[in-house]
Amino acid sequence: MTDLFCSAQQADLVLRGTITGKDRESYVEVPFEVGASVVRVTVDFSYTGRDQHTTIDLGLFDGERFRGWSGGNKSWFTVSETDATPSYLPGPIRPGTWKLILGVPSIGDGVKSEYVATIHLQRSGEAPAASTFSRAPLRAGAAWYRGDLHMHDAHSDGSCLSQSGAKVPCPLYKTVEAATARGLDFIAISDHNTISHYDAMRELQPYFDRLLLIPGREITTFEGHANVYGTTEFIDFRLEKGHVSIDDIQRQTEKLHGMFSINHPGLPSGSACMGCGWAAKDTDYSRVGAVEAINGGTLDGPMSGVAFWQEKLNRGFRLTGVGGSDNHNATMDPQAHSAVGYPATVVYAAELSERAILEGIRTGHVFVDVQGTRDRGIEFTAQADGKTVMMGDAIAPVAGANVHLVLTMNGLEGAHAEVIRDGEVTTLLDASVVKEHTETREFDYEADGKRHWVRVNVRAADGALLILGNPIYLNL
CATH class of the missing domain: 3.20.20.140 (Metal-dependent hydrolases)
Incomplete structure (x- = not known):
């Protein structure tokens, strides 16, 4: 017997059921509905009784054809038109009645196994929670x-x-x-x-x-x-x-x-x-x-x-x-x-x-x-009116305000930096050679209250570009 619960947003299904000895050496079909706007079906499957040597294998049919069989080697899989977890086939996600197939090679007499299949139906335009091909970040921390x-x-x-x-x-x-x-x-x-x-x-x-x-x-x-x-x-x-x-x-x-x-x-x-x-x-x-x-x-x-x-x-x-x-x-x-x-x-x-x-x-x-x-890299920040920003960010200093800029360079010994404002190389920073593995240069800029952008290049002694930095935006 299977109960079907839908989430408030009709995007997730939870299918629950019980496997007993009468299901041994048989295939149990668990149907669920896929709507017209769904572009990806993801299944997360678990069951009890493993400690009693219960085994439940897993497969999938859509409304028209076989989509895959992972047996007992996967408890999670996803299928879409473009990609699918190995063991499963990518292809169109057609609306209709789909079926999980539960193969039961092993369950003892008198044993009950409770299963839960959580199904997420991703609709067109939904962004992944973390990544398309990985369920969680590969590394934590900024x-x-x-x-x-x-x-x-x-x-x-x-x-x-x-x-x-x-x-x-x-x-x-x-x-x-x-x-x-x-x-x-x-x-x-x-x-x-x-x-x-x-x-x-x-x-x-x-x-x-x-x-x-x-x-x-x-x-x-x-x-x-x-x-x-x-x-x-x-x-x-x-x-x-x-x-x-x-x-x-x-x-x-x-x-x-x-x-x-x-x-x-x-x-x-x-x-x-x-x-x-x-x-x-x-x-x-x-x-x-x-x-x-x-x-x-x-x-x-x-x-x-x-x-x-x-x-x-x-x-x-x-x-x-x-x-x-x-x-x-x-x-x-x-x-x-x-x-x-x-x-x-x-x-x-x-x-x-x-x-x-x-x-x-x-x-x-x-x-x-x-x-x-x-290891080569830069950090470029600007500070004005008590606010500090990095490359890509914006500040809005009024005319006459002092903007303090800090450039830190790593792994760039023998190179030199240049400051670009609105596409032109400036003299805001001298072109002296970087001598240390980590070296910081600081300089000031008097704001004129107008729209500008400022960024940094780092070049080798022969002028070859080594680092291209993104702008900090002023009054934009």
Whole structure:
């Protein structure tokens, strides 16, 4: 006998029942209803009597077909159109009557086993509590977390050499291995337009439990490329008359709680490189979360995204500058441009979870380590009227007020810092060489009451960019 209880929001189901000796060597069906707007079904199953050698196996049918069998090796699983826990099949979540299948290979005479199946029915646009592929944060506590936001594998145009030396589509796990070897904390796999790679990410996340896997995809259009992070649902990329507009794409991303980040906007477009640079008319930059200021293929060269990004900052848009390797071969030399983690985006986040990392990016608590090292970094703060803020934050000093700025640099011996205000290098900070592993520089700025932004670069002796910092905003 089974009782069915629905939560007040009709989003969660709790199925309870009793298994007895009469159910031994049989399959018990436990039906439940899935509504029309559901995009993911997640089951958490438990039962009593294990200490009496009771065993209950677990499987699932939807209203049309078999969706998986995990036997006794999993007490939790999830299925969606794009991904599913190993043992289960991804596929459309069609409304109707679904069934848990409880196999009972073992239960003693006179023994009763009480089971509970808690089912969460995720609806379109709901954001995960922590991460798409992990139920809890991988690491607790606020810290600077290092990652790569732009990579490709066999699910799009990533390739590498096979065991026999042939060029083949490069399996996704090679990218994850390379990120682990580099010491990264998070990565986003951003294959072109497809959403097929999420199932592989779902399988890999439990093993790589120190590396957060964030769902991404590169919306690749004839008018520009943009990464979308934080959702696995399909977003139509066909940017042309008769299909979708850039407004449609941005609104859909927003509806799904995703983050929209423009890629390599400084590249040429048109026949030279169709859609590589950003040329999408009517882009609503208030809906853009980030801009790839540093791409592994261009770094700080004339085709980097820095000029594009800073022009938007000067227009009053608070866009976070990020970096991405744009890696297409996970096995390449780690010290080569565009190797996994070269560059790395470093995010100050409340914890190592998808939600926290994306929130850290949205708020601009970010710098880019251009060479993807393990320890180079900066902290840049401003203080005025008793308020202290960090990169990405804003303060509003009145004209004549003193703004005290503090830059701390780590692992940057031999380099020098430069302060950028509204896109121009200033003399607010001298360019003397950093001598210590950890070194702090302080300087003051007299506010004029107008809108400005101030950020920091750190460069090597030869001028190569090592660190790109995000702005602190004044009166914006």
